Amino acid sequence: MLCDRDRQLILATQGGLPLVPDPWQALGQQLGMPADEVLARFQRMQEMGVVRRVAAVPNHYRLGYRFNGMTVWDVKDEAIGRLGQLVGNLPFVSHCYRRPRHLPYWSYNLFAMVHGTSREEVEKKAGLIRDVLGEDCHGNTILYSSAILKKTGLRLKKDGS
Structure with missing residues (x-):
């Protein structure tokens, strides 16, 4: 449970x-x-x-990174822990995680978000991920963002609830 001092901190930092x-x-x-x-x-x-x-939480659009690609990968399940760690540690991957497959429609189980100043830059970074995954990868695609979603942290009402 939060005490009043914790609530004060959260309220004071809701904007960052x-x-x-x-x-x-x-x-x-x-x-x-x-x-x-x-x-x-x-x-x-x-x-x-x-x-x-x-x-x-930088605004990557203001930094010039207007192309955002969620790269999705079909990798061997027995290798995903090791490969996910390798991909997540790449300096240009902002977040990386495992997701369930939904066969036969969706075979991708490893997701890695990359940002670039051009579509070509995102594709080049995806190629570097592909090199890391090697023979354990059976396919991939890139899903490009079409809208910016506002990212916010924990929010409390002024009355403390």
């Missing part, structure tokens, strides 16, 4: 962390608590599952 060198200190000053307490509260909320993660 302060863009300063020490966001914990800035939040602490704003809320009247030490920076180490701010950080400890976030860590505890993460351990409890209230907060999944604290991370930067």
Whole structure:
């Protein structure tokens, strides 16, 4: 259960962390608590599952990455753990995960999101993923984004619910 101080932190960060060198200190000053307490509260909320993660969520469109491709791969099930780890560690893959197949219509079980400044760049990155997957890959395609979805974190109403 969240206490009032945790709720204050969530309300104060719903729009994002302060863009300063020490966001914990800035939040602490704003809320009247030490920076180490701010950080400890976030860590505890993460351990409890209230907060999944604290991370930067860049607007890739503003950074010039207007081509977004969800690359989907049909890889051997017995190799997916190892291959998923390799693909997820590639510097240009923003997220990578396993999904169930839906045969006979959908054979893809490994998904990896890549961004690029052109369609050609996304396809080149997909080719690099293909090289990593090697003979364990039986097929792939790229699903390109057609709209931007707003990404937001945990939200509380001002009354605390």
